[in-house]
Amino acid sequence: MVESVREKEIIENITKNFKVDVGIQRERRIWVKSPSEDLIDLCMFVKNKLGFKHLSALSVTDWPKKGEYELTYHIWSYDDKILITIKTMVDRENPEIETVSKIWGESSQIHEREMHELFGVKFKGNPDLSPLFLEDWDGPAPFRKDFDWREYVRNEYYSKDNDRESAYFGRD
Amino acid sequence: MSEESPQKKVMKRLIKAIWVFNWFNSCGFCELVPLVGSRWDMERFGIIVVGNPRHADVLFIAGYQTLKSIKRAQRIYEQTSEPKVVIALGSCTMTGGMYWDSYNTIKRLEDYLPVTMYIPGCPPRPEAVFEAVGKIFKHVEEMK
Numbered sequence: 001m002v003e004s005v006r007e008k009e010i011i012e013n014i015t016k017n018f019k020v021d022v023g024i025q026r027e028r029r030i031w032v033k034s035p036s037e038d039l040i041d042l043c044m045f046v047k048n049k050l051g052f053k054h055l056s057a058l059s060v061t062d063w064p065k066k067g068e069y070e071l072t073y074h075i076w077s078y079d080d081k082i083l084i085t086i087k088t089m090v091d092r093e094n095p096e097i098e099t100v101s102k103i104w105g106e107s108s109q110i111h112e113r114e115m116h117e118l119f120g121v122k123f124k125g126n127p128d129l130s131p132l133f134l135e136d137w138d139g140p141a142p143f144r145k146d147f148d149w150r151e152y153v154r155n156e157y158y159s160k161d162n163d164r165e166s167a168y169f170g171r172d
Numbered sequence: 173m174s175e176e177s178p179q180k181k182v183m184k185r186l187i188k189a190i191w192v193f194n195w196f197n198s199c200g201f202c203e204l205v206p207l208v209g210s211r212w213d214m215e216r217f218g219i220i221v222v223g224n225p226r227h228a229d230v231l232f233i234a235g236y237q238t239l240k241s242i243k244r245a246q247r248i249y250e251q252t253s254e255p256k257v258v259i260a261l262g263s264c265t266m267t268g269g270m271y272w273d274s275y276n277t278i279k280r281l282e283d284y285l286p287v288t289m290y291i292p293g294c295p296p297r298p299e300a301v302f303e304a305v306g307k308i309f310k311h312v313e314e315m316k
Binding site (some may be wrong): 135156164 | 177239268273274275276279280
């Protein structure tokens with residue numbers, strides 16, 4: 001595996017300043033596992049000191065058995081052409097984390113807004129977490145793995161007495 | 173010859189051409205697009221697409237409607253001037269179609285809008301759309 005010098009430099013820089021798990025997945029792909037309280041400092045560091053200027057995506061993975069959400073930040077550096085992936089875990093029942101919208105601005109704001117809508121993660125300090133698509137939604141966060149959407153839809157939209165709609169009941 | 177009612181006189185003038193406004197979600201536009209092309213050419217039959225619901229006689233609704241888009245559809249319906257006809261196009265619009273178990277899709281359009289006609293199909297045959305529009309002409313003809 002070819003590992004360029006720059007990737008090793010970045011990893012050294014991060015491990016010098018933070019207590020984190022790091023690894024080079026392959027050429028131009030680095031991942032970092034960080035505890036959630038260090039996340040903001042780490043993000044500030046990679047943006048200001050290492051030149052990772054672009055937050056490409058923010059995603060949430062649900063781990064119901066562990067009782068945790070895994071937040072994944074994909075950050076791109078235009079100078080080095082390297083993608084760094086920062087992963088952090090938050091509690092599933094009360095998911096709260098500091099916003100990164102102060103660091104990456106608008107682009108992260110809209111990602112956080114979406115993740116708030118789909119998983120119910122509260123990003124503290126994000127100025128606007130209003131729903132993007134689910135207006136007037138009062139059900140649980142729809143992308144949680146324990147959300148039985150079919151059951152929800154049956155109760156919410158269909159009636160057993162209706163000739164056509166009764167076909168939707170009793171099948172899974 | 174029997175006397176025409178004032179309502180019919182007005183309707184006859186209005187109905188020379190049917191002006192439609194399209195509210196299409198997702199693949200909804202593909203369902204009407206064969207009609208636009210030269211093979212079926214809707215303009216020959218007086219169906220003209222307008223850019224503003226205030227000019228429209230007929231509102232075509234196609235594609236699945238979500239919790240968010242149905243509100244916009246209702247506002248468009250309110251802006252359409254009387255007399256107005258609402259035509260639901262395609263199976264997703266009518267029943268949710270393949271999104272029957274989606275938490276975010278409208279399952280019964282008639283709960284939200286007064287629908288005049290349904291055109292089933294995925295997509296509906298262009299002839300079916302013509303038949304629906306023909307029924308509007310016929311309704312005016314048969315008015316007293």
